[in-house]
Amino acid sequence: VPFSDLFKRVSAPPTNPHVEAAPPVFDVADLYRGPIAAGDSPATGEVALDEKLRQAYFWIVNTAILSTHYDIEYNDAPPQQFTIGDSKSRLTLPTAQSYSSFVLLPLLTFATRRKCLFIGGPGRGKTASAVLMGVLGGYPVREVRRAMQHGHPQMTIADLLGNPLPADLVAAQRMEDIRIAWRPWLGMRVKIVDEYNRIPTRTQSALLTVMGDNYAEVLGHLYECPESAWFLTANDDVGGGTYQVIEALRDRIDVVVQALAFNSRSFSELLVRIEENVRPEEVVPREVVFSAPELDRLQEEIRAVEMGAPVRRRLEHFASHLELCEVAAEQLEYKTKDTARLAGVEWHTLAARDSGRDRLKDLGCQTRNGLSVRALMTLIHYAKAIAYFRGNRRVELDDLRQVLPFVLHEKLVADVEAPFFAAAGNEVYRSDRIGWLRKLFDHSCADYDRLDLDRDDPVAALMAELDSGLGGVSEQQARARLLRIERLIGERVKGRKLYGHLYDDLLQLKAMHQRYSSYLRWLATQ
Amino acid sequence: MASGDQAAVVAPAPPAAAAMVSEPFAAVLRAGRADFNARFAHVRRQLPDLDGDAFRSYLVATADPWVQATAAARPDRVAAVAAAAFEVGLALVGRGVAGPAARQRAVDEALRRLLPAAAALAAEDPWRALAAIANGAHQLAATPGARAADWSAALAALAPRAGGLDEWLRIGQVLAWRSGLAHYRESALRVADALPPALALAALGARPAGAASEGDGGGAAAASWAQLRARLARDPWHVPDEPVATGIRVVHRAGAFRGFGGLFLRPPTVEARGDQLLVRSGDEGWLLTADAFGVTFHRANPVELLTPDTVDPSSSAAARKPPPGLALGDTALTWHGRRLELPAAGAVTSVVATATTLALTTALSHAVILVALGEDA
Numbered sequence: 001v002p003f004s005d006l007f008k009r010v011s012a013p014p015t016n017p018h019v020e021a022a023p024p025v026f027d028v029a030d031l032y033r034g035p036i037a038a039g040d041s042p043a044t045g046e047v048a049l050d051e052k053l054r055q056a057y058f059w060i061v062n063t064a065i066l067s068t069h070y071d072i073e074y075n076d077a078p079p080q081q082f083t084i085g086d087s088k089s090r091l092t093l094p095t096a097q098s099y100s101s102f103v104l105l106p107l108l109t110f111a112t113r114r115k116c117l118f119i120g121g122p123g124r125g126k127t128a129s130a131v132l133m134g135v136l137g138g139y140p141v142r143e144v145r146r147a148m149q150h151g152h153p154q155m156t157i158a159d160l161l162g163n164p165l166p167a168d169l170v171a172a173q174r175m176e177d178i179r180i181a182w183r184p185w186l187g188m189r190v191k192i193v194d195e196y197n198r199i200p201t202r203t204q205s206a207l208l209t210v211m212g213d214n215y216a217e218v219l220g221h222l223y224e225c226p227e228s229a230w231f232l233t234a235n236d237d238v239g240g241g242t243y244q245v246i247e248a249l250r251d252r253i254d255v256v257v258q259a260l261a262f263n264s265r266s267f268s269e270l271l272v273r274i275e276e277n278v279r280p281e282e283v284v285p286r287e288v289v290f291s292a293p294e295l296d297r298l299q300e301e302i303r304a305v306e307m308g309a310p311v312r313r314r315l316e317h318f319a320s321h322l323e324l325c326e327v328a329a330e331q332l333e334y335k336t337k338d339t340a341r342l343a344g345v346e347w348h349t350l351a352a353r354d355s356g357r358d359r360l361k362d363l364g365c366q367t368r369n370g371l372s373v374r375a376l377m378t379l380i381h382y383a384k385a386i387a388y389f390r391g392n393r394r395v396e397l398d399d400l401r402q403v404l405p406f407v408l409h410e411k412l413v414a415d416v417e418a419p420f421f422a423a424a425g426n427e428v429y430r431s432d433r434i435g436w437l438r439k440l441f442d443h444s445c446a447d448y449d450r451l452d453l454d455r456d457d458p459v460a461a462l463m464a465e466l467d468s469g470l471g472g473v474s475e476q477q478a479r480a481r482l483l484r485i486e487r488l489i490g491e492r493v494k495g496r497k498l499y500g501h502l503y504d505d506l507l508q509l510k511a512m513h514q515r516y517s518s519y520l521r522w523l524a525t526q
Numbered sequence: 527m528a529s530g531d532q533a534a535v536v537a538p539a540p541p542a543a544a545a546m547v548s549e550p551f552a553a554v555l556r557a558g559r560a561d562f563n564a565r566f567a568h569v570r571r572q573l574p575d576l577d578g579d580a581f582r583s584y585l586v587a588t589a590d591p592w593v594q595a596t597a598a599a600r601p602d603r604v605a606a607v608a609a610a611a612f613e614v615g616l617a618l619v620g621r622g623v624a625g626p627a628a629r630q631r632a633v634d635e636a637l638r639r640l641l642p643a644a645a646a647l648a649a650e651d652p653w654r655a656l657a658a659i660a661n662g663a664h665q666l667a668a669t670p671g672a673r674a675a676d677w678s679a680a681l682a683a684l685a686p687r688a689g690g691l692d693e694w695l696r697i698g699q700v701l702a703w704r705s706g707l708a709h710y711r712e713s714a715l716r717v718a719d720a721l722p723p724a725l726a727l728a729a730l731g732a733r734p735a736g737a738a739s740e741g742d743g744g745g746a747a748a749a750s751w752a753q754l755r756a757r758l759a760r761d762p763w764h765v766p767d768e769p770v771a772t773g774i775r776v777v778h779r780a781g782a783f784r785g786f787g788g789l790f791l792r793p794p795t796v797e798a799r800g801d802q803l804l805v806r807s808g809d810e811g812w813l814l815t816a817d818a819f820g821v822t823f824h825r826a827n828p829v830e831l832l833t834p835d836t837v838d839p840s841s842s843a844a845a846r847k848p849p850p851g852l853a854l855g856d857t858a859l860t861w862h863g864r865r866l867e868l869p870a871a872g873a874v875t876s877v878v879a880t881a882t883t884l885a886l887t888t889a890l891s892h893a894v895i896l897v898a899l900g901e902d903a
Contacts, residue, residue: 024813024824028699028710028717034661035623036614276568 049290049298050388053111056136056288057389060103064132064280065125067100068263071434072402074098074390097390105257105406106133106231108385110190110290111298114378115211115230115252117196117410120259122235128281129259130192130231135284137190137229138291144192144281147185151198153242157206160199161186161216161223180221186210189228189292196232196249198242208249254378256409258434305384307395310454315379315400317453318444321363321500322412323370327353333507335498337369351417357497360419363443364500366436368413375411382407397445405437412437447501458488459505466512475523482516485509547590550597554608562612573620580625584615588624588637595645596652603649610652614660623664632674636663639678644685647694658695662702670787671820672706680704684728696721700729706820715758723751730754732766762817762882763898774861774884776869778896780814780821781805789823790892795876796885803878803885805894816883816896849879859886861899869895 061067073079074096082091102118102125109116110133118126127148134144149160162182172178185191193199199207210216211230216223232253234245272278290298327350328340340350347368359365382403387395414421416430429436448454462485470478489509492502547555555562570576589611596607619625624633640659641648648655666674680701681694688694696717703714718726727734732754757764763777764770782788790807796814797804803814804826811826853860854874858867861884868874872890879885884897 026709026713026815026824028703028707028713031662031665031699031702031707031710032658032695034664035621036617036657036660036664272571276564 049294049301050391052288052290052294053107053298053389054391057099057103057107059285059288060107060129060132060280061100064284065100065103065129066262066266066269067103067260068266069100069102069260070094070098071101071260072099072104072386074398074402101406102129102257102259104386104389105255105382105403106130107136108382108389108403109133109231109255110136110229111295111389112302112381112385113189113227113229113295113299114254114381115232117253117256118231118233118259119256120235124259124262126233126259127192127194130194130233131281132284133229133231134188134190134192135281136289137188137295138289139188139190141279141281144190147188148192148194149185151193151195151242153198153200155199155203157203157218160203160206161210161218164219175220178219178221180218180223182216182218182223186216186223186225189226189295191228191230193230193232195234197234197245201243201246204243204246204249208246208252211249211252250410251372251374253410255382255403255406257406302381302385302388305388305393305395307380307384311383311395311397311400313453313457313460314397314445314448315376315383316504317448317501318404318441319371319376320504321444321447322367324364324498324500324503325350325354326357326498332503332510335503337367341369347415348417351415357499360423362499363440363447365418366415366420366440368415369411371408371411375408379404379407401438401441401445404441405434408437409433412440451501459508462488462512463508466515470515470519473519475520478516478520478523482513482520485513485516489513547586548594548597550601550604551585551590551593551608554593554605555612557605558609565613566616569616569620573617575622575627576616576620577625577627580627581615581619584619584625584634585612588634588641589615591638592641592645592648595642596649599646600649603652607645607649607652610656614653614656618660623660630664630667632667632678633660633663636660636674636678639682640685643682644688644694647685647688647691650691655691655695658698662698666702666705666707669707669822671822672702673820674705677701677705680729680731684725687725687728689722693721693725697725697729700726704730704819707822708817708820709815709822709824711762711815711817711819715755718751719755726751727754727766730758730766765818773900774864774866775898775900776866776895777818777883777898778816778821779869779893780816780896781823781893783892788892793872793875793887793889793892794894795887796878796894797876798878798880798885801880803880803883803894807892814885814894821896849877849884852877852879852884859884859897861897866897 073092073094075094076096079095080093083089084091106116106118106129118129120126131141131144131148134147135141139147149155160183162180164178164180168178193207196204196207206216210225214225214227216225273280323336323338325337325340326335328337328343328345329335340347351365354365357365379400383395383400386403387393387399390399392399414430414433414436420426421430429439453460462481465481473481489506492505492509496502566576566578566581589608592611593604593608597604600607615624617623618633619627622629624637628634636659637656641656644655663674663678666672666677677698681698684697684701685694688697699710700714700718700721703710707714718729721729724734734750754766758766781790781794784791789812791810792807794805794807797806799813803816805812805814805823812823813826815822815824851862854877857871858865860866868886868888872888875887875889877884877886879899882899884899886895886897887893888895
């Protein structure tokens with residue numbers, strides 16, 4: 001007889017209640033909700049998917065992973081803070097519902113079907129968390145465990161993807177006749193690769209194809225994988241694995257979460273688990289398991305979350321700081337860190353030549369690279385997902401601020417020789433990548449506010465004008481706009497140092513200038 | 527009948543409390559004895575109020591009749607029903623919802639009456655059936671003025687006519703409204719729409735159209751569901767199958783002084799928010815929902831208490847001002863020329879009207895007087 005038990009209890013009250021001014025709506029379906037949960041019984045009513053996602057989160061946090069680390073902090077009022085010890089450590093008591101990144105980020109990865117890397121020492125719950133995600137995806141625990149790929153130094157492509165059938169190998173006259181026994185995990189909606197940094201380089205390349213392009217190839221045969229969430233684990237992601245992880249594979253990882261230490265105050269829970277012989281992944285409540293159609297709908301609903309211009313502009317402003325490398329090239333368009341990287345120029349020689357700017361003030365000096373389009377898209381995905389998870393349908397600045405460090409953890413390389421890291425109080429950011437990235441974003445937002453770009457952004461105004469289309473724009477209007485662009489460029493470059501955001505603005509203004517110039521040439525032929 | 531193994535089913539219950547359950551139930555308990563005992567021990571660690579004797583009493587008095595009825599109606603589902611009765615029972619008794627130490631008897635009474643009566647239906651999904659009935663009875667019992675016993679009696683009577691567990695539970699929702707949960711009126715009507723018309727009429731206590739007979743004695747004519755639905759949607763004070771009352775009349779005196787078990791510390795005042803009534807007493811506020819079946823109060827949240835109407839200092843004066851068509855006297859009111867004696871003493875402190883209802887309060891009463899304005903108002 002299957003039993004539900006207290007490990008299966010899911011939060012019955014709303015997990016993130018909002019006080020709304022709207023009049024209450026009484027629904028007689030609530031008659032059958034009360035102190036007794038329906039348990040394993042099919043739900044009597046459909047729960048909103050964001051609520052279901054929160055229920056899953058709270059079940060994991062309270063029952064399965066036992067995380068006491070509420071490091072994703074939200075505040076709707078000034079929080080109370082305490083300073084501790086000689087290092088002036090700060091303890092903040094958040095005033096709004098806050099979350100544990102080690103549980104929340106994987107869950108958002110599950111919801112958005114992206115790729116999450118767990119890092120941290122052995123036995124800290126990395127693999128257990130990944131297995132839980134598989135169970136939330138509707139797979140039996142045994143199936144999830146069997147489908148998990150365990151990285152090891154002898155892992156071949158065949159181990160990973162599948163084998164040609166031996167009989168066909170002998171008998172086939174053509175490659176198309178060889179049938180492939182594909183590994184079952186390729187067809188799953190949740191894919192788990194344990195200790196991926198122990199996989200040999202050649203097999204990593206095969207994994208890259210599956211992760212990046214969602215298909216597997218063996219002997220010219222293709223297997224199209226369903227869209228899936230990926231969970232990878234690594235004990236040590238900075239070289240401690242058997243093999244160096246190829247950069248392209250590392251770049252495919254959307255988010256990195258660190259398993260934090262177990263709180264010794266939770267030992268009693270461990271005791272209960274031993275005495276009752278309970279494994280959380282085996283008692284996941286049915287209420288928090290997502291079906292394939294629900295996962296599809298979840299993705300659609302997350303995509304529909306709005307990211308308004310004020311938040312988007314701050315993200316643009318943040319990204320604009322990071323790519324410029326003034327000494328990398330002569331032509332403006334090539335003055336990027338990527339140009340220098342492709343040329344193989346040593347970083348310290350570039351940094352030494354970079355004079356004239358305030359390297360402490362210039363946020364771009366803190367990184368050795370800029371942001372890829374993929375990284376920006378991932379940021380948007382996760383920002384929408386966390387807003388959705390919180391029950392909102394519009395991304396708030398705090399949402400972006402909270403997910404940004406986890407998304408950029410592996411994507412932005414800090415230049416720890418930069419003056420910022422030598423400044424008093426900033427040494428800690430050499431090892432605290434999450435804290436550094438959050439600080440970087442905060443500084444960028446402060447710069448955005450200083451420039452008053454919410455209210456005074458002539459480049460955005462010109463872009464909006466152009467976006468409304470050129471149909472019906474007269475020659476006189478087009479010339480007037482060209483003149484405004486030229487004047488704005490003149491104003492912008494007058495006596496100012498070249499910073500990242502100015503660099504992006506100048507390139508944008510140049511592009512708009514091209515559009516209007518081409519338009520005028522076309523008008524002349526009419 | 528039970529064997530000696532029963533004493534060990536709920537560890538560590540004292541042998542003196544050992545009680546007998548029927549053989550089908552005993553067989554299931556025996557077969558899963560180790561698991562059941564482990565479950566009891568585990569849940570008691572989480573719910574220290576779970577008492578062995580109380581749980582045994584629940585098994586004997588509440589769960590066993592259900593298992594017996596299931597053995598007669600759906601023998602193939604006895605194990606599932608017994609397991610659900612045991613597992614859900616741990617939570618029911620541990621949380622003081624059912625069992626000898628329960629805060630309200632209504633849940634036990636409902637379970638004992640309904641689950642055996644609907645054993646074939648509940649066997650479809652015993653866990654859900656048990657949780658739903660327990661939660662429903664608990665909600666009715668916890669709502670002042672609601673009639674939990676009426677609900678379970680009517681639901682038991684209609685069990686043989688239900689086409690399945692889902693339909694039976696939907697009937698239960700409609701009956702809950704009829705048993706006093708007035709706030710569910712609109713959604714219960716929608717649920718009733720999804721029922722077969724004859725069942726919807728039965729759930730509301732109305733006779734189907736062909737059932738009218740001579741000797742109705744001036745009572746309401748039997749109705750079709752469509753007619754009754756339209757009437758109920760129009761007039762919250764209409765009671766199916768009762769003589770049609772028209773005209774202005776007092777329908778409820780709702781609320782009382784807190785010292786006498788009511789909600790209010792001070793004589794309340796009433797305000798209208800669209801079709802809703804907001805009752806204030808001191809710094810507290812409640813939304814009041816009322817119809818012919820009952821009156822319920824729902825604590826208003828701070829946002830509801832701070833709508834622009836309430837921050838406007840003239841609003842309290844507006845609440846005392848009679849709506850157009852109403853004339854207030856010392857002991858009576860006149861509504862569009864029709865006079866009604868007031869059943870409460872003291873000066874009227876507030877009076878508001880919605881399309882169908884007039885609500886007023888007086889300085890010397892802790893009750894809100896609700897007056898049906900009649901269809902021709």
